[in-house]
Amino acid sequence: MTANRQEGLDPGERAANTAPPARPVVRRGRPRSDRVHRAILDATRELIIENGFSRFRLEHVAARAGVGKATIYRRWPTREALVLELLMELASPHIEIEDVGDTRVELLAATTNAMRALTETPFGPVIRALLSHIACNPALGDPFRAAVVQGRRDAVAHVMERGIARGDLDPHADMDVATELLVGPVYFRLMFGGELTLDFAERVVDSVSRGFSSGRDSGAGR
Amino acid sequence: MTANRQEGLDPGERAANTAPPARPVVRRGRPRSDRVHRAILDATRELIIENGFSRFRLEHVAARAGVGKATIYRRWPTREALVLELLMELASPHIEIEDVGDTRVELLAATTNAMRALTETPFGPVIRALLSHIACNPALGDPFRAAVVQGRRDAVAHVMERGIARGDLDPHADMDVATELLVGPVYFRLMFGGELTLDFAERVVDSVSRGFSSGRDSGAGR
Amino acid sequence: MTANRQEGLDPGERAANTAPPARPVVRRGRPRSDRVHRAILDATRELIIENGFSRFRLEHVAARAGVGKATIYRRWPTREALVLELLMELASPHIEIEDVGDTRVELLAATTNAMRALTETPFGPVIRALLSHIACNPALGDPFRAAVVQGRRDAVAHVMERGIARGDLDPHADMDVATELLVGPVYFRLMFGGELTLDFAERVVDSVSRGFSSGRDSGAGR
Amino acid sequence: MTANRQEGLDPGERAANTAPPARPVVRRGRPRSDRVHRAILDATRELIIENGFSRFRLEHVAARAGVGKATIYRRWPTREALVLELLMELASPHIEIEDVGDTRVELLAATTNAMRALTETPFGPVIRALLSHIACNPALGDPFRAAVVQGRRDAVAHVMERGIARGDLDPHADMDVATELLVGPVYFRLMFGGELTLDFAERVVDSVSRGFSSGRDSGAGR
DNA sequence: TCGTAAACGAGACGGTACGTCCTGTCTTAAC
DNA sequence: GTTAAGACAGGACGTACCGTCTCGTTTACGA
Numbered sequence: 001m002t003a004n005r006q007e008g009l010d011p012g013e014r015a016a017n018t019a020p021p022a023r024p025v026v027r028r029g030r031p032r033s034d035r036v037h038r039a040i041l042d043a044t045r046e047l048i049i050e051n052g053f054s055r056f057r058l059e060h061v062a063a064r065a066g067v068g069k070a071t072i073y074r075r076w077p078t079r080e081a082l083v084l085e086l087l088m089e090l091a092s093p094h095i096e097i098e099d100v101g102d103t104r105v106e107l108l109a110a111t112t113n114a115m116r117a118l119t120e121t122p123f124g125p126v127i128r129a130l131l132s133h134i135a136c137n138p139a140l141g142d143p144f145r146a147a148v149v150q151g152r153r154d155a156v157a158h159v160m161e162r163g164i165a166r167g168d169l170d171p172h173a174d175m176d177v178a179t180e181l182l183v184g185p186v187y188f189r190l191m192f193g194g195e196l197t198l199d200f201a202e203r204v205v206d207s208v209s210r211g212f213s214s215g216r217d218s219g220a221g222r
Numbered sequence: 223m224t225a226n227r228q229e230g231l232d233p234g235e236r237a238a239n240t241a242p243p244a245r246p247v248v249r250r251g252r253p254r255s256d257r258v259h260r261a262i263l264d265a266t267r268e269l270i271i272e273n274g275f276s277r278f279r280l281e282h283v284a285a286r287a288g289v290g291k292a293t294i295y296r297r298w299p300t301r302e303a304l305v306l307e308l309l310m311e312l313a314s315p316h317i318e319i320e321d322v323g324d325t326r327v328e329l330l331a332a333t334t335n336a337m338r339a340l341t342e343t344p345f346g347p348v349i350r351a352l353l354s355h356i357a358c359n360p361a362l363g364d365p366f367r368a369a370v371v372q373g374r375r376d377a378v379a380h381v382m383e384r385g386i387a388r389g390d391l392d393p394h395a396d397m398d399v400a401t402e403l404l405v406g407p408v409y410f411r412l413m414f415g416g417e418l419t420l421d422f423a424e425r426v427v428d429s430v431s432r433g434f435s436s437g438r439d440s441g442a443g444r
Numbered sequence: 445m446t447a448n449r450q451e452g453l454d455p456g457e458r459a460a461n462t463a464p465p466a467r468p469v470v471r472r473g474r475p476r477s478d479r480v481h482r483a484i485l486d487a488t489r490e491l492i493i494e495n496g497f498s499r500f501r502l503e504h505v506a507a508r509a510g511v512g513k514a515t516i517y518r519r520w521p522t523r524e525a526l527v528l529e530l531l532m533e534l535a536s537p538h539i540e541i542e543d544v545g546d547t548r549v550e551l552l553a554a555t556t557n558a559m560r561a562l563t564e565t566p567f568g569p570v571i572r573a574l575l576s577h578i579a580c581n582p583a584l585g586d587p588f589r590a591a592v593v594q595g596r597r598d599a600v601a602h603v604m605e606r607g608i609a610r611g612d613l614d615p616h617a618d619m620d621v622a623t624e625l626l627v628g629p630v631y632f633r634l635m636f637g638g639e640l641t642l643d644f645a646e647r648v649v650d651s652v653s654r655g656f657s658s659g660r661d662s663g664a665g666r
Numbered sequence: 667m668t669a670n671r672q673e674g675l676d677p678g679e680r681a682a683n684t685a686p687p688a689r690p691v692v693r694r695g696r697p698r699s700d701r702v703h704r705a706i707l708d709a710t711r712e713l714i715i716e717n718g719f720s721r722f723r724l725e726h727v728a729a730r731a732g733v734g735k736a737t738i739y740r741r742w743p744t745r746e747a748l749v750l751e752l753l754m755e756l757a758s759p760h761i762e763i764e765d766v767g768d769t770r771v772e773l774l775a776a777t778t779n780a781m782r783a784l785t786e787t788p789f790g791p792v793i794r795a796l797l798s799h800i801a802c803n804p805a806l807g808d809p810f811r812a813a814v815v816q817g818r819r820d821a822v823a824h825v826m827e828r829g830i831a832r833g834d835l836d837p838h839a840d841m842d843v844a845t846e847l848l849v850g851p852v853y854f855r856l857m858f859g860g861e862l863t864l865d866f867a868e869r870v871v872d873s874v875s876r877g878f879s880s881g882r883d884s885g886a887g888r
Numbered sequence: 889t890c891g892t893a894a895a896c897g898a899g900a901c902g903g904t905a906c907g908t909c910c911t912g913t914c915t916t917a918a919c
Numbered sequence: 920g921t922t923a924a925g926a927c928a929g930g931a932c933g934t935a936c937c938g939t940c941t942c943g944t945t946t947a948c949g950a
Contacts, residue, residue: 026917026918027916027917028916028917028918028923028924028925029915029916029917029923029924029925029926030914030915030916030924030925030926030927031915031916031925031926032925032926032927033915033926033927036926036927052354052358052359053276053354054275054276054354054355057904057905057906058905058906058907059904059905059906060905062928062929066928067927067928068926068927068928068929068930069906069907069908069928069929070907070908070909070910070926070927070928070929071926071927071928073907073908074926074927128354128357128358129354129357129358130354131353131354131357131413132274132275132276132350132351132352132353132354132355133274133276133354134413134414135350135351135353135412135413136274136347136350136351137274141413141415145414145415149414149415173429174425174428174429176422176425177407177422177425177426177429179410180406180407180410180411180416180426181403181406181407181426181429181430183410184402184403184406184407184408184409184410184411185399185402185403185406186406187406187409187410187413188401188402188405188406188409188410189402190357191353191356191357191363191409192356192367192371193363193367193371194402200398200399203396203398203399204399204402204403206396206433207395207396207399207403207430207433207434208403208429208430208433209433210432210433211428211429211430211431211432211433211434212429212433249894249947249948250892250893250894250947250948250949251892251893251894251895251946251947251948252893252894252895252896252945252946252947252948253894253895253946253947253948254894254895254896255895255896255946258895258896279935279936279937280936280937280938281935281936281937282936284897288897289896289897290895290896290897290898290899291897291898291899291937291938291939292895292896292897292898292938292939292940293895293896293897295938295939296895296896470943471942471943472897472898472899472942472943472944473897473898473899473900473941473942473943474898474899474900474901474940474941474942475899475900475941475942476899476900476901477900477901477941480900480901496798496802496803497720497798498719498720498798498799501930501931501932502931502932502933503930503931503932504931506902506903510902511901511902512900512901512902512903512904513902513903513932513933513934514900514901514902514903514933514934514935514936515900515901515902517933517934518899518900518901569802572798572801572802573798573801573802574798575797575798575801575857576718576719576720576794576795576796576797576798576799577718577720577798578857578858579794579795579797579856579857580718580791580794580795581718585857585859588858589858589859593858593859617873618869618872618873620866620869621851621866621869621870621873623854624850624851624854624855624860624870625847625850625851625870625873625874627854628846628847628850628851628852628853628854629843629846629847629850630850631850631853631854631857632845632846632849632850632853632854633846634801635797635800635801635807635853636800636811636815637807637811637815638846644842644843647840647842647843648843648846648847650840650877651839651840651843651847651874651877651878652847652873652874652877653877654876654877655872655873655874655875655876655877655878656873656877696919696920696921696922697920697921698920698921698922699921699922702921702922723909723910723911724910724911724912725909725910725911726910728923732923733922733923734921734922734923734924734925735911735912735913735923735924735925736912736913736914736921736922736923736924737921737922737923739912739913740921
């Protein structure tokens with residue numbers, strides 16, 4: 001989330017973990033301003049949403065945030081790194097799937113969580129603008145995949161495990177493609193058109209869960 | 223495919239529709255060179271694959287194609303229009319799904335056609351570089367959706383119709399999400415990581431077709 | 445004067461001087477605009493006079509001349525080269541000393557020419573702003589010395605020769621320091637203060653010409 | 667020499683001279699370091715000699731002197747003030763002309779003092795780099811003229827007075843241009859090229875002193 | 889067969905943004 | 920209260936491309 005501020009926090013903590021008399025990498029000079037950090041990320045979010053990534057200009061970020069360009073470059077080496085931090089920040093709240101005791105509801109949540117993040121929060125316009133860079137540029141894609149995508153895979157896996165434990169899902173249901181089947185259709189429509197409605201999510205989940213169903217007359221099979 | 227060369231052809235045809243003896247807007251001067259047209263598209267393909275769309279520069283296209291910049295602008299009003307033509311050209315061969323009499327094979331073809339286009343042809347790197355622009359920029363996305371995406375939806379719909387007619391698929395199978403379920407997972411992995419192998423395609427198709435199956439012991443249900 | 449436009453003029457002339465069938469280095473592309481060239485030099489002159497060389501910004505030149513920065517860099521590799529061309533252009537009209545038949549008048553002209561150029565023309569503020577660079581930077585100083593300073597030395601030498609021929613000046617008068625004695629005092633005051641008036645020029649010339657005088661009751665000795 | 671440190675030294679000294687029990691403008695906190703003062707001036711001298719004034723950066727001074735930027739700004743309000751102090755410090759040892767009883771030797775000293783300061787001490791490169799600023803910027807030029815130039819004028823005037831008293835120089839010799847004639851040629855060559863040798867100095871002084879000579883067969887007239 | 893008019897390569901043009909450097913001010917902890 | 924360190928807003932640097940424009944040259948067509 002705060003991808004590249006870690007090194008500012010680590011030293012102290014690391015010092016505490018190791019040698020007591022060790023100098024904890026003294027922080028010298030004026031410390032970086034949190035207000036400025038926030039202002040830059042906010043301006044970044046607004047400008048990406050307004051113009052997309054290809055017309056996203058650091059000079060405009062600096063102007064809108066009321067900040068010098070050097071202040072941005074001091075914190076993020078490239079604009080990819082900047083938008084990555086923003087992306088992580090925006091993505092994280094939409095990953096978890098709560099255990100509500102109902103397998104179908106939880107499978108539906110996997111799809112609707114992704115969908116609502118895309119349609120109802122700034123995460124939508126931002127990731128839309130960054131799809132190409134996530135797909136092409138490992139510097140941006142790898143951290144995103146490691147954090148966000150893997151998080152979603154784990155959440156879906158837990159849902160499936162609970163569903164199998166409840167007897168709702170076939171123990172042989174293919175967990176390796178579950179995330180792809182539940183979330184892939186949403187991103188397909190994000191790029192290639194089509195409504196992103198609750199009805200769509202239910203159709204996807206119905207089709208998928210029928211394939212995953214244990215065959216018992218359970219909640220997972222409608 | 224030749225999206226914006228139409229206006230070069232229109233005048234003549236329109237003239238034919240109106241005044242028979244009228245001079246059909248004589249084409250004077252040196253005609254445009256096909257060699258140049260080809261060289262620009264080839265350079266475009268190479269440079270997008272090498273650098274991605276964000277570092278794609280018309281000046282480099284002109285240099286590599288051995289062409290003046292004005293010659294490019296004379297044919298395409300924006301670089302989006304240029305890459306759109308390239309994208310259409312590269313996408314078109316991978317849409318059709320042949321009727322082979324076997325529903326499962328045809329469903330699998332829907333997934334593997336998309337997958338092989340992405341992994342084995344220049345269409346992969348090119349669309350990867352353009353995902354964001356297709357998602358954000360209607361000038362590029364709308365024609366692409368109208369031609370390529372709709373083409374794929376139609377092909378999948380025909381497969382489903384044939385599968386229902388053969389009794390392999392449930393007549394109530396949800397055709398509205400079939401393309402999303404078969405192709406969405408492939409694009410999900412294109413962006414968000416994961417193998418794009420035949421095994422993956424088979425797992426996807428198995429899960430989906432089990433959901434779509436008529437229940438009869440048919441080829442569609444493994 | 446037009447230091448780095450020579451290569452634009454040479455080819456044609458050189459072709460005429462050498463081999464008739466020789467290809468005269470074909471000029472391709474849109475030719476450089478003289479209007480732009482003039483506008484840049486004019487803006488340069490104004491801004492140096494207004495702000496001095498240390499606050500002289502190419503970005504301001506571009507803005508005032510209504511020109512892109514690249515257009516300036518296309519013609520002059522550094523701002524030193526730009527101001528050198530300006531300096532040469534401004535200096536050239538004040539070098540010559542006319543043969544008026546009167547040695548004292550001609551010696552006085554050597555001093556007053558320099559003085560009036562400094563006090564009554566843009567050459568003054570411009571060279572004042574460039575003294576350090578002429579003194580320190582050979583890229584600027586060498587061409588200036590070769591053209592302007594040597595020109596003035598030659599002019600003074602001719603005056604002395606005529607004065608000796610007329611019998612006004614001592615044949616042993618030291619021509620090697622004449623320019624320094626006649627013009628040095630003017631530049632001394634330019635930098636280190638003191639009036640630059642006709643009276644001052646006459647005092648200098650009187651003192652110098654008394655030292656150079658042939659001793660005969662001539663015009664050179666007051 | 668130490669133009670703006672006066673206010674830092676005065677209070678203490680004045681306190682010692684006046685009322686013993688009175689607390690005289692208490693100097694609180696850590697006192698300013700002379701080591702730092704010296705290091706800054708030394709770094710300034712080195713960097714001006716290495717790069718000239720136009721590429722002279724306070725940030726580099728701070729780095730080389732091992733000093734914070736604020737420490738420099740606390741002592742000198744502008745970089746002009748800083749280099750002015752340096753210039754004064756370097757200029758002062760070369761002003762005086764000793765009374766040796768020989769008018770020609772003393773006139774020669776006026777020229778060679780200036781010349782040797784320029785060729786054999788750091789004053790040369792430093793003033794060379796500052797000529798433009800002395801000529802254009804009163805903040806730097808006025809104090810320099812008041813101290814250094816006027817000092818030299820006074821020294822030359824004393825030489826002339828002694829020469830007239832000795833009967834070597836014409837009582838009507840023009841004292842108002844004497845400094846210009848003796849030193850102007852040296853600065854002319856500093857900027858505009860030519861050797862700065864003892865031979866050159868002697869030729870200048872011979873020509874000038876012949877103009878100033880009383881006509882008696884004295885030492886001043888060669 | 890010869891004009892003529894558009895296409896062509898080259899590159900100049902006014903701009904915008906880049907990423908870097910430096911300015912003069914400020915904010916911190918250490919002394 | 921001075922010190923070293925370094926963050927900060929701002930502004931200029933020199934470079935790279937944008938999309939438009941002017942050149943001289945090339946090439947097919949119709950007169």
